[in-house]
Amino acid sequence: MERKMQFTLPPTLPEGCIANILSFTSPLDACRSALVSPTFRSAASSDVVWERFLPPDYQDIISRSSLKLSSLDSLSKKDLFFHLCHHPVILNNGSLSFTLDKWTGKKCYMLGARELSIIWGDTDTYWKWLSRPESRFSEVAELKVVCWLDIRGKIDTKTLSTKTTYAAYLVYKFAEFRHGFKRSPVNVQVKFEEEEGGVTSRVFLDPLFVTREQSQHRENGWMEIKMGEFYNEQGDDGTVACSLWEVDNFTSKHGLIIEGIELRPKRNL
Template sequence: MMVEEGVVDFNNLPEGCIANIVSLTTPRDASILSLVSSTFRSASDSDAVWDHFLPSDYHSILSQSPSSSSSSSFPSKKHLFLFLSQNPLLIDEGKMSFQLDKVNGKKCYMLSARMLFIVWGDTPRYWKWVSHPDSRFSEVAELVSVCWFEIRGWINTRLLSPNTLYAAYFVFKPNPVGAYGFEYQSVDVSIAIAGGETRERTVFLDAERGRRLRYQIVPRRAGIFNRTRFVPIVEENNNNVDDLQCPKEKGDGWLEIELGEFFNQGGEDKEVEMGVYEIKGGDWKGGLVVQGIEIRPKLNP
């Protein structure tokens, strides 16, 4: 193939040189570049590239999971990366999960409900601990009924990838009977790095709130627990519906709501505190199943 003077034919570069260039990109870019040619495929799939995408402490992380094989059991570093990006790895006695972001290789963690501080969490009258077929953890926390709803969690910044914008998400779903008390009651969420400013905002845990506001469904309360009944009004109302801070469904069927974001500069040893709470309204609430709080890189929309 003729190459114009002054134009570099990358296919003529040594494979090691191409691998060095590809390792400066992202896992997604490496996968795309592997389609360019057989030379690029060989370089892009090499251990030299994918070892760069793996966190430097991946050996230590793998050793924390009793169910995980050693890195030597994988045919290549790419296979290991794909495994860690597609399969949450249970660590810390099964109370936390670790995963790699498949796009950029950044670290992701989920704190199980057992790792969270839940007010009245050990009182069966208010909360119960059950197994759930859709949960990655052995047990989840199911809200029976409370008027003081407060959940908090913590993670150390040294566990996370440096120079990365992270967001924390409360992961939950209603039980089969359905949740109540959150339909028209907002909750507060917050996030703060030790020594820094606490960022708070108001959200809703009811995934159907947008639909109800769009059709102006009016609540009527009845019963000892102030459960809510609804009378729909046909007239449609689109004002500010798209601006609502409501839960979104994840790919695994759970719901999530963002608690806030923070930038992890790296090289520091600080605690990040995350919270979701409703302690002012006084109404009884129940029916939520809590899987945990997930901390993952926040991608640009």
């Protein structure tokens, strides 16, 4: 006697359960899941999911800026997340900015030029400070003339996302006329401040000599070049120092414009 096989479909998971599961994934996974079905689309847009993707201290970060948290209350948690991805929050009286990485939700910071230690940066003979409409900061630094180039920035790892590999990038451009950067590389290094030695690389800043692997153009017209990377384990590793210098060939240099140094999660492509 032939036996008939019977199959029963598992019951559909409640939307709240789906949302809770998605909250343990990533912003990218949640957006992809929204394509599965209307139920998944609704779950993937819920505040339960996007609250988990926001940093635990995001309210404190916003409160230290000129923004009012109440002005963002009308946004869903998903809309707030992407607002923080695309609209830098300016901190430290205009010298530091905070954003989120839209793929992972990890914290990104840019040390503005005023947050950096630039040798002779406050001497009118060598550098000038000016505003640029394409910059997120009220001031950037433009090099008038130096032979000794030395730019350094520091950040406390406790402000960054934990268990994350970060890369540091110099964000810069050139004035209409520049000199001293053709065929003249600079030294870059990223390391924990208390670390002995550290890996030093030599890179070109002049776009005529830099490779695509080293530098790229940003959407707002600035360029960026990778200075190095580090792994932030628990956030209590200390202070990370990012350095750029050229002090050996005594070539006169001018025309370099510095917006800042950005630290953001490294993407595994």
